[in-house]
Amino acid sequence: MHKSTVNALYTDPRLIAVYDVLNAGEADHLFYAERIGPESRAVVDIGCGTGVLALRLAQLGHSVTAIDPAPAMLDLARARSGAGQVCWRSGTATDLPPDTRFNIALMTGHAFQCLLTDEAVLQTLLAVRRRLRPGGVMMFESRNPVGAPWQRWTPEYSRRMVELADGEQLAVWHVLQDFDGALLSFDTHYHFQRADVRLHSQSVLRFMTHAAIAEQLRLAGFVRVDWYGDWQGGALTPASAEMIAIARCD
Structure with missing residues (x-):
């Protein structure tokens, strides 16, 4: 058959059931959790998928909102043990209530690469920027096209x-x-x-270039971006597989 x-990987129950097995590994989750730090923060996980990272952060003591446009992925997330610790929402960054405020915004699992136009990228970054508290941080990664x-x-x-x-x-x-x-x-x-x-x-x-992503962050009002090239915290170089952005607002 x-x-x-x-x-289909976001909608077919047979593929969603094996999503976590196919995407096993936690190096990225550990990287982001370390940079968030131990002090309790208000965190939004954009494109949260099956909710593994959102639940990890909630169990570490953070106040977590998780949002995803795929209802079937959210169904799996909500069925997890401890799911009540997270506020689950359906949609994208632009669907977050305008009065919500966060210290940290995450967009992991290369979800940033699902934004297929400059307009979609800028709308997402602006939506996040408006919901970050002063000094807030957005963290995400994109594969390096080089x-x-x-x-x-x-x-x-x-x-x-x-x-x-x-x-x-x-x-x-x-x-x-x-x-x-x-x-x-x-x-x-x-x-x-x-x-x-x-x-x-x-x-x-x-696959956006480093320069193109940096320009969109500038247009969205992020004033400083620290870049990493791997999940061990290595510097971004042309040979890096990942382009990991830690973008701060004033």
């Missing part, structure tokens, strides 16, 4: 096997469809081998 859907990571998003390089909790073997791989220098269109294929169920999700991501 085969089914193809745009952004290294052309999409060249490895082929079946030969990207194919991997994942064993699920029930013993099912899941094969996952990417197929590049188009790249115009900024917007990357690709398919992610999923083959549940025991059940012989085949799904694939069509996606588009934007």
Whole structure:
């Protein structure tokens, strides 16, 4: 059986159920949690997905609001143990109540790359900026286009096997469809081998340059940005895989 859907990884219950397994690893979460610090902060997690980071931060004592435009992802987040510690909302940054104020805004899991136009980027950054308290910080990351990571998003390089909790073997791989220098269109294929169920999700991501992101942050009113190139806190260089921004407002 085969089914193809745009952004199925955010809507298909079968793919949402394995989302955390396919995106295992916590280096980014630890990086952001360390920079937030131990003192209790008001935090908003934009594009919170299945809520793993939001719950981690709530358990560390922060006051957390988590928002995502995918209802099925939020359903999973709300069903987690301890989910009552987080205020869950449906939507994007622009849907946050205008009178809410936060010390920290997060946009992790490369969600920033789902903003496909300058207008969408600026609207999001402005929405965040207006809801940050004086001295507030926005943290997010984007893949560095300098290294052309999409060249490895082929079946030969990207194919991997994942064993699920029930013993099912899941094969996952990417197929590049188009790249115009900024917007990357690709398919992610999923083959549940025991059940012989085949799904694939069509996606588009934007690869902005460091200079372009910095300019959008400036236009949105962020006065200082610290950049990192990896989850160990290394400096951003042309060879860095990640461009991690810690953007501060006055």
